[in-house]
Amino acid sequence: MTLEEQIRSNRIRSGMLVLCFGLVFVGIGAAVQAIYGGSYLIIIAGIAFVYAIIAWFANGSMVASWTGAKLVTKEQYPELVRAVENASIAAGLEQPPQVRVVDDPCPNAFAAGGSPKSSYIAATTGLLGMMDKRELEAVIAHETGHIRNRDVRLMSLAAVLVGVVALVSDIALRIAFFGGGRRRGGGNPILMIIGIVMLVLAPIAAFGIQMSLSRRREYLADESSAEITGDPEGLALALWKLKQDKTELRHANRATAHLYIETPLNNANGVRGALSGLFDTHPALDARIESLEKMGGFQLSALVGQQQQPG
């Protein structure tokens, strides 16, 4: 797939995503109306429509406020800002994206926003503390790759739209179960059951969309990173370091998980741990390192050994 095809497919998918979002809310509206009667369908669909428009234009700042990513200047973080500048020059972006920092000890990074001009790259303070210059550049190049491939709008939209579907159907379900007394008459039991089933299915469908978005995209962005820096080894080393780390991101949640370079939800246990392969938003780091090894014709184990001996 060429870059142009990738860009086109991302644009189509962004449109489809918004459409699916609209359909899900028409479904939720229909479900609520089936349970309560009244004209909830039009109200909920209307609110969803307005929200989708806001999300299309402001998804970047919405994600920034959810994740706690704050704008920083070159004076504050010269090395990070330079890494972003260099990666954007090598990627051929018209102007470097904005730079944000998340104050969090867990090493991670993401890119969000709409068009390349309004996109930004965010890194956690943990990432800045852990990576050397070469590794940081590789991670930043991965995020720059997402921006160049036009992944960011689709991924940011998925974050702000999917998160809200889960939230709304959660609230609606809670009311359906515990707010029985306020129910208006004329509820048809069959319609009610269909309604509740739809409310349960909505977030699952939304997460399905979200997961299908990001896995292949991560491999592509890894490839872009290698192309931008000319250094697949650097990214492999960075991913290896991320793999060693077990801290969990404070602001991480299901809605924004797929944005990050590595899944921020590390403590997968219980049901989620058992089904982790099914619900992961990211391919396993080992698989990504392996594909980088193939690309660059090197062995990470040899590199890591080298690195540990002198230092």
Place this chain on the structure above:
Amino acid sequence: MIVVYVIVAVVVLLAIWAVLIFNHLVRLGNEAKRGWSNIDVQLKRRADLIPNLVEAVKGYAAHEREVFEAVTAARTAMQQASGPAQAGEANKQATAAIGRLFAVSEAYPQLRASENFQKLQDELTDTEDKVAAARRYYNQTVYQYNSRLQSFPDLLIARLGGFNEREFFELDQPADAQAPSVEFPGGAGPK
């Protein structure tokens, strides 16, 4: 009558096809141009930093005239270079000369400790990184552009439209990578 329609249709299709290819070539050419201006900006910045660096070092090592002259000559070459290939040569010359200047500065701990010098060193490292980044993008687009110009059928349109191949900038060669260490044994690069 049908023959006329067919001929008209074929001509129209050919014209559309030619326009599409023409536009694609223009776009690739513009991308290469933008890539070059990225390099050019950094080369200018680098050339602007050199006098300050020379001044800074002169304050401590005024007798190293030969090195200063080499650096200044390299700077002049950078400013007079026309086209990517010449600019690349001049830039290599400048890299070597600046490397020597930094090697000289090794002998003056006071100079190395000065804030001004450290800032200049930092800025120069940054321009070098950025030149490298811009070079990767530029050479990639030039490669795409040139190979389109060389391949049939695009080359027909390219000839008619007066498209010319572009020069590469410091195309990486295995021999290049070895050159500096042979020239300057033990010399510290501007890092």
